[in-house]
Amino acid sequence: MATINRFADLHDDITAWRRDLHEHPELLFDTHRTSGVVAAKLKEFGCDEVVEGIGRTGVVGVIHGKTNKSGKVIALRADMDALPIHETTGVEHSSKTDGKMHACGHDGHTAMLLGAATYLAETRNFDGTVVVIFQPAEEGGGGGKEMVDDGMMDRFNVQEVYGMHNMPGLKVGEFATRVGPLMAATDEFTLHVEGLGGHAANPAACIDTTVVASHIVVALQTIVSRNTDPLESVVVSVTSFETESKAYNVIPQRVEIRGTVRTLTPEARDMAEAAVSRIVENTAAAYGASAKVKYKRGYPVTKNHADQTAFAASIAREISGDAMVHDDTDPVMGGEDFSYMLESRPGAFVFVGNGDTATLHHPDYDFNDDLIPVGCSYWAKLVETAMPA
Numbered sequence: 131m132a133t134i135n136r137f138a139d140l141h142d143d144i145t146a147w148r149r150d151l152h153e154h155p156e157l158l159f160d161t162h163r164t165s166g167v168v169a170a171k172l173k174e175f176g177c178d179e180v181v182e183g184i185g186r187t188g189v190v191g192v193i194h195g196k197t198n199k200s201g202k203v204i205a206l207r208a209d210m211d212a213l214p215i216h217e218t219t220g221v222e223h224s225s226k227t228d229g230k231m232h233a234c235g236h237d238g239h240t241a242m243l244l245g246a247a248t249y250l251a252e253t254r255n256f257d258g259t260v261v262v263i264f265q266p267a268e269e270g271g272g273g274g275k276e277m278v279d280d281g282m283m284d285r286f287n288v289q290e291v292y293g294m295h296n297m298p299g300l301k302v303g304e305f306a307t308r309v310g311p312l313m314a315a316t317d318e319f320t321l322h323v324e325g326l327g328g329h330a331a332n333p334a335a336c337i338d339t340t341v342v343a344s345h346i347v348v349a350l351q352t353i354v355s356r357n358t359d360p361l362e363s364v365v366v367s368v369t370s371f372e373t374e375s376k377a378y379n380v381i382p383q384r385v386e387i388r389g390t391v392r393t394l395t396p397e398a399r400d401m402a403e404a405a406v407s408r409i410v411e412n413t414a415a416a417y418g419a420s421a422k423v424k425y426k427r428g429y430p431v432t433k434n435h436a437d438q439t440a441f442a443a444s445i446a447r448e449i450s451g452d453a454m455v456h457d458d459t460d461p462v463m464g465g466e467d468f469s470y471m472l473e474s475r476p477g478a479f480v481f482v483g484n485g486d487t488a489t490l491h492h493p494d495y496d497f498n499d500d501l502i503p504v505g506c507s508y509w510a511k512l513v514e515t516a517m518p519a
């Protein structure tokens with residue numbers, strides 16, 4: 131692998147940073163310690179500008195190259211937040227906060243971007259400006275959106291933006307990406323179904339909300355099986371079904387259903403949203419019950435831009451060779467709020483292999499520190515190639 135030698139020297143330091151972050155996981159926008167550590171390090175590295183408090187707890191560092199004839203500004207982004215999961219890895223650097231853990235490797239993403247920042251600030255072997263973005267609240271809070279809404283892209287004159295995420299199951303050094311939709315739009319629905327509660331021994335005097343809600347769950351499956359173009363990808367998952375009563379002898383008045391809808395195109399997204407309302411309201415009506423639908427659009431599709439994706443793949447090939455870089459991988463139906471940055475500026479998101487580890491969001495997951503020189507070299511080479519000195 132053609133990683134940059136300097137990252138072999140820095141590997142132990144960056145690993146120590148990563149493990150420190152792992153021991154101190156913070157959720158959503160509550161990344162106060164993490165943001166503080168990041169800002170302090172960026173200042174210590176000699177970044178030309180370090181700005182805190184963008185998108186609440188986001189941090190941005192600016193590094194100017196030796197020259198700036200090109201006027202180019204490229205942004206690299208890492209996420210900083212952890213998950214509400216009880217860690218079971220048993221590793222020495224396990225979470226010190228019960229019920230919170232870095233189960234998605236954002237500790238590794240932050241450490242690798244810090245590693246790249248220290249190298250870029252010490253070498254400055256490029257013509258232009260690098261903006262390093264550390265965002266909170268990737269796991270459901272929309273921290274990426276808040277940073278964009280805070281005017282980050284205009285304030286730092288960002289022209290292109292790049293992101294990466296580790297991926298268990300891909301070998302260390304393996305990269306995967308694609309032009310167009312790489313990750314799904316993630317929408318949520320909450321359904322309130324109301325029938326007529328009463329004594330379980332006398333269903334004829336009731337409208338059995340549990341039965342109505344069960345029909346709704348089954349009918350929702352037809353959005354994928356009957357309403358979606360067979361060559362498109364849509365996911366509809368019901369994830370919560372709660373009746374008002376836990377009693378054996380009560381037909382409940384109300385049932386609350388929750389779930390998620392994942393789509394890769396605006397057309398499929400509109401279709402699925404309309405279908406949820408149509409199916410839920412009409413199925414309830416068919417049984418004499420009623421239903422209210424709350425449909426919340428979440429992260430948009432993470433859509434890679436063609437030129438920047440081809441460029442990102444070329445950098446990955448330089449590091450890992452052709453056989454380890456898949457530039458037409460299948461999309462995944464998970465979501466990613468880097469999507470907001472890609473809506474704002476052209477750029478590319480890539481997956482980098484975490485090796486044969488537990489899957490993302492699993493209590494046994496740990497970021498693979500062997501990936502550090504790969505991820506850091508990818509960032510550094512991307513900058514030095516896009517803006518040659």
Ligand code: NI
Nearest residue numbers: 234236268295
């Ligand atoms: Ni993640």
